Amino acid sequence: MRPLLLNIAAVVVVLGLASAFPWLKIPLILSLCYGLAALGIVVLLKAGQISFGHAMYACISGYAVAFLGRQFPSADGVLLVVAGTLASVIAGMLIGAFVVRYREIFFGMLNLAISMVLFTILGKFYSVTGGTDGLRINRPTLFGAQLSRDPFEIVLLVLVLAISLVAIWGVQRYFLSSGGQALAAIKTNETRLEYLGVSAKKVLWKGYVLSASLCGLSGALFGLSQGLVTPEMGYWLRSGEFVFIAILGGAGHAVGAFVGALIYEFLKMYAAALVSGSWQMVLGAILIVIIYFLPKGITGLINRRKRLGGGAV
């Protein structure tokens, strides 16, 4: 009963904010997109791995949406999102098959290197990818209806919100499943996991593909809401932002990624407004402070209170 109530509360709050302050729609969509991507990072954090290259999946999916939108102008937006996500799932399967052999710093750096290869290729081949200017995505139909800008954003927000809730539920289920438990065991003790007869590589590969698909989903929705994809979407600093958000939210619960993303987006907005030109500095300082005081992120705080309260909830 409680999760249902929380879900309804989240929907009411987000949609209420969006209808009360129409300018909030885009920031809300963007932060939910960031949340989806950060959720992908959280899946990897569960295994104790960190990737400084996952923005590439958002980028792959965004470009897939742009290319397909160009080839088939009549394709529905939902279809484009599915196709974009599929593209990054396939990419995740292939790249994942290589990178799951590595751990920790090598894992992070290899992802970083592959994402940089993609980033530079996208920037260099102007005739195909539009170079650093990127590609425009014309506003497609959503669920068969051709919408003007405002209703389009409302429908998109509802869509992103629904996807996010499903993603939280799904990832949380995954964490509790045997596959998710084995994933967490990679962090605690991989050798013992293998002694149990479980292939750590296979477990991590599944987690990796899941995280790539979440980042891809985020990239496709991000591209649709912006109407533009650029190579910047895949730059390593963007991957760093995803990691930042995941740490901010904490790996304790899937919902953390979204809470982190909302806080991040609004911090960024206010920092940019208050100290224009040095928002990055503010964020950097916040990141350090959070790691110092809340190494498990915001959800770590909730879990701690739960434990202190004797496990009620």
Next chain:
Amino acid sequence: MSRDIFILALLDGMSYAGLLFLVALGLTFIFGVVRILNVAHGSLYAFGGYGAASLGLWLGQGFESAFASVALLVSGAIAVGVVLGTLLMLLLKQFQDRDPILQLLVTFGAFMIFEDLQRMIWGTQPYFVADVVNQMGTSELLGVVYMNYQLLFVPGAALLVYFLLKWFLNSTLAGRQIIAVTHDREVATALGINARRIAYLTFVVGAVLGALGGALASPTTSLVPGIGADMIVLSFAVVASAGLGQITGALITALLIGLSRSFCVYLAPEFEVVMPYLIMVLVLLARPQGLFTVVQARKI
């Protein structure tokens, strides 16, 4: 490919490899002892470059000797390296026993702060101070006219640093203590080595090396925001391909990456920026622990 272009590419590559080696050396040296992959190392490179350029602008005017310009470059790098290295070390000390991933993220946070700090101090206009290049003049090699600064000075400085560091590590007390701490911190501490002091020393030396790379790059590249971010991934590529903590490996890999990149500039310019990463991916696929690392047993 004509002979002239071949020689040009070769010389460009050597000079570029020299810079890359200095920065990567700092990174790998710090990792060896402190076990932290320092993302803020890119900022050290950028600050070293800006610091040396500013010093040249303030004090270097009117000097005509190349020696004075070089002294300014080096002293700028040392000042930047010592100050920023100490700051970073003080910061990281607060996170000593945390998860390595969190330590890495702390340096990422520091990197974000430095990036804006750099923009506040030096603005977004490109900086370019090339007096020293002109002072050193040019020389002709097999029919190709080339700047002495890039032909002799940068690779020479890189080699000098390499041999100095080797000598320092193998023949001085502090150097041998560094090796001992790298090998096994606990045992080294038990033998009476002040591991904290050694860690600080290493960190500052590594930071100075990063800043030196920036300082030596400043006369031949224009300094703009974002160079730190680009350099850090490049030096990661060198360090990861060589194997973490490998000094000689870093030299060879930097040369490999520098040469392949400069040949790419002349042969297939589209792939120029991709080359270092491509090499890194290929190396890691073939040898997961890097080219020069000896495989270690996994601890249970």
